[in-house]
Amino acid sequence: MNDNTILLVEDNPDDVTLTLRALKKNNIGNEVVVARDGVEALEYLFRTGRYSERDPSELPQVTLLDLKLPKLDGLEVLRRLRADDRTRLLPVVILTSSDEERDIASGYGLGANSYVRKPVDFAAFTKAVNRLGLYWLVMNQSPPPSGSADP
């Protein structure tokens, strides 16, 4: 069982490749699950559809969530995660192109743990991913497994 999975919700294949490359360059060897749209992300997290057979004890250590996604956009995915007890405390980092204030505000408003704008400069992107990995995979204490937070 791997409880250090990273869920990358990203529809742009170039961004997927570059994000994986940045993770690798930072020696972050965690398993990365890629969801190509908001619906797939929810299926993975709630073990429905394509992921109905998935090990129920397994939740990603961190979810990297793009905002502009096909079918269901990132903010809606976040809203549904936060509405469900199983994923209410799941660490979610919004990783997106936009630095529009309303996106940042909505992101935090819906309970994102962090908001990172993807820089165009790949060196800067690698550095950002390094910091993300360091914080969310190394420094941060994950919330206790779902359910046990409630008395």
Place this chain on the structure above:
Amino acid sequence: MLVESVKDYAILMLDPEGRVVSWNAGAERIKGYSAEEILGRHFSCFYPAKDVEAGVPARVLGTAMAQGRSEDEGWRVRKDGSHFWANVLVTALRDDAGTIVAFEKVTRDLTEQRRAAEVLRAGEEYARRIVDVAYDAFVAINEEGVITGWNRHAEDMFGWSREEVIGRVLAETIIPTPLRDAHRRGLARFLETGEGPVLNRVVELTAVRRSGVEFPVELTISPLTVGRKYVFTAFVRDITQRKEAEEKLRRYTADLEAANAELDAFAYSVSHDLRAPLRSIDGFSQALLEDYAGQLDAAGQQYLQRVRASSQHMAMLIDDLLQLSRVTRAEMSRERVNLSDLAHSIAADLQRNDPERHVEFVITSGVEIDGDSRLLHLVLENLLGNAWKYTAKHPRARIEFGITQHEARPAYYVRDDGAGFDMAYADKLFGAFQRLHAPGEFEGTGVGLATVRRIIGRHGGRVWGEGAVEQGATFYFTV
């Protein structure tokens, strides 16, 4: 005795020739002569000279003789020469044989009444003329809903002349068919209960011209009591143009909001979608450099570096453009902003990011204005950032922020002693993407001063620059 004591009437007797033979107290009071002075004199002395010349006194006696009495009104003269307006009744007195023995003359001084009547008439005329020249149409109706008043502008507005319209029923003249019942009910209810919700306030209604064309009006209806009856008066204003202007304004506002929403959507999609390909270009160029460096010679590696530099420059352009568009779209708040504090914090940031530089900041303290603090922060960030950038080639530099006077208004300025610019190009400074320096010389996108100008413009101010090549630049703004 009674006659003698009457004071309000001059009562006197004339002999058949017209000489005064008796004189009472009223005559003395009205005409000013004592009995001793006037007895025996001819009564023509009471007439103005021109009336005497015209033979008026003789005609009066002639009329009295022929018809028994003569009554007239006219000017008469007092002893002191002053005139008064008199009502005069002369009656011929005959003996049993029918011979005239005397004339009785009763005179009343009506000067005051005449003056009062004149004042009243003038007042009525004045009021009528005011109503006539009023900018609004004036319409009056009686309790039966029949038109009793109609001024010139009502003629123009409704197409009915005063002569045609007086006596017509209002409802059938200027009220559109669907509203007639409401008018009749309103009138009946007021007469019955005294309640009139549309009275004495401005109401908007639809009226109809003689041509049948309906148009919007604004009017005030006031009930006045004349005698025991009500008269309803209305001042009516044609608001067709205002309604059209309002409608036009509403459409413009809707268009503007739509355009803004579109611009917003556009900026949002630019922010998301235009940057993604640039990340790929930069990221995969870097991947090539890292993974395939062995298969690329120095020139090939150099080319990839250029691709990366360009994609990053374009990302900067996109960001600056977005900022420019945000500055235009952003909601403005107004508060007291301390520009000196902003300048200090921006200067500290600049120095922290580039600690090798020797730049002296001279910042006038306590400069405060009313404006949007975030936008004004952007203004100073751009101006001080420019000053910082364009002094970079000098070993030592001095950057000032201060306040001065321009055309009797306070003007704020940022001054540097750096590269400056040629005043011949001063008009290009504030255009988006206009640059006076080659990219190799000073980096930049040419959006900073355009942003500054938009922000200052939104504050109702003006921004301009002065400078000379290698002698520094000063940028001024007012708000």
